[in-house]
Amino acid sequence: MLGASRLLHVAVGVIRGGDGRILIAERAKTAHQGGLWEFPGGKVEAGETVLEALCRELYEEVGIRVADATPLIKIAHDYGDRQVLLDVWDIRRFEGQAHGREGQAMQWVAAERLNEFAFPAANRPIIAAARLPRHYAILEAATQRQALDRYRLLIDQGLRLIQIRLKSLPTAELAATLEGIASESSGTDTTLMINADLPISDAGYAGLHLSSRALRACKARPAGYRWVAASCHDLAELRLAEDLGLDFAVLAPVQPTSSHPGAAALGWERFEALVERAGLPVYALGGLQREDGARAAHAGAQGIAGIGAFLNAAQSPG
Ligand SMILES: Nc1nc2c([nH]c(=O)n2[C@@H]2O[C@H](COP(=O)(O)OP(=O)(O)OP(=O)(O)O)[C@@H](O)[C@H]2O)c(=O)[nH]1
Ligand SMILES: [Mg+2]
Structure with missing residues (x-):
């Protein structure tokens, strides 16, 4: 420091x-x-x-x-x-x-x-920040049909960086869903980040998103991806992401959220203090909406990440 x-x-x-x-x-x-x-x-x-x-x-x-x-x-x-x-x-x-x-x-x-x-x-992290958008969407769905519908909705709303999380999708539907999304995104300017916890060997996606558990198990930056990111909850995890040479992190939860009801929220002040000590772009996640974008930027964030945040709002991303 x-x-x-x-x-x-x-x-x-x-x-x-x-x-x-x-x-x-x-x-x-x-x-x-x-x-x-x-x-x-x-x-x-x-x-x-x-x-x-x-x-x-x-x-x-x-x-x-x-x-x-x-x-x-x-x-x-x-x-x-x-x-x-x-x-x-x-x-x-x-x-x-x-x-x-x-x-x-x-x-x-x-x-x-x-x-x-x-x-x-x-x-190096400044160039990553300049290349990354202000919004990072996280795709969750219960069925293949819902996954593709939501994916198209995100694309229609201007989202171009999307994590394929799909942890609630039945395993039997996973391979076909990943293929469907890959073929829709092929030839477009969308960057897909595959969640490392999904039970597949290689989806051929450009990006890899590590859960904090996968991050802590990592000895070196996973090879073969243009973008590697990680979910973090504290300074130790942010430092680990930085030391591994990852491209960006997601820090959560900023606000209380229904998807992780037990987790204690950081609040903006703590979020800002942690981001200030991180050497890579950090998205804010947890109980946020598009309207929180300016607040997030002023707290040092790259922008907003969200599962639900981009599924209902009709405005285009900034
Ligand atoms: N402007 C600028 N400075 C950078 C970048 N990256 C980076 O490490 N620096 C460092 O930031 C420091 C200050 O930048 P600078 O040399 O532009 O300062 P300045 O315009 O006031 O220059 P001066 O001393 O000639 O008046 C330098 O040590 C420089 O190496 C960058 O992308 N832009
Ligand atoms: Mg100068």
Whole structure:
């Protein structure tokens, strides 16, 4: 853990153009972590809020005026010669044409291509956060028919990251259900995360979701998946997910929930304190609705995860 007083507080912007591409810039060869790519930003000066620093830096470096910024992720990192707290914000509305005002090379890059560029070590979870959506749906169902109906409802509502949990589905219906979902998602931009506790060997899905029990039994990051995530309930489990190099976590339960009636709720304050110490994107889960999205972002969350949260609301996800 890094001592707060030694941390260099840095305001960083993930700036998204109208087509969804993200602005990256090349760091000067002579700078700290020089020659690598970065998201524009810079040090918070004495007497400034982080948002003031973000707006100033983004004007100085790329000539844009920020119109709206939402917290994305905070990452503390120790480079040995310097300890930084990267305070990263999502910027989807701004004025002006971005251009390298300090002579630096710049590029607009599709989120899924960010991994092709060399960034400083602290940026790994930031890139995951920039690529992940704000909503993570968890699919549960009692029958194959209900599973497919709910899957289509989630897709219609704009959900693009979906965990196939299906622990209440009769085992006899599992294989056909997984195949049905896989064929519906094939060729689309949906990312499916298969729950590791399901009694199947390999569904061929892009992602794996570990229950906290599966996480605790893990010695290394499971191979063969583009995304690996885990369910966590406390700091020890979040640290384990981070140390295994997982891509994101779900922390629960934030509020009391009917699906886990016995579990003690964390509440937003405790949730925020835990997320602040985690080095990977964390979704908030448990008794939440879409309307809790802003609250979750301000508590440091990547967004909201839910079983029921996305099945009834008719709005599109943000
Ligand atoms: N802006 C930015 N800084 C990053 C990123 N990742 C990362 O580790 N850093 C680190 O954050 C620290 C501060 O960033 P900076 O060099 O942009 O600060 P600045 O604009 O105020 O620079 P200056 O000292 O030339 O005025 C550096 O140690 C840098 O290595 C990133 O994606 N964007
Ligand atoms: Mg800078």
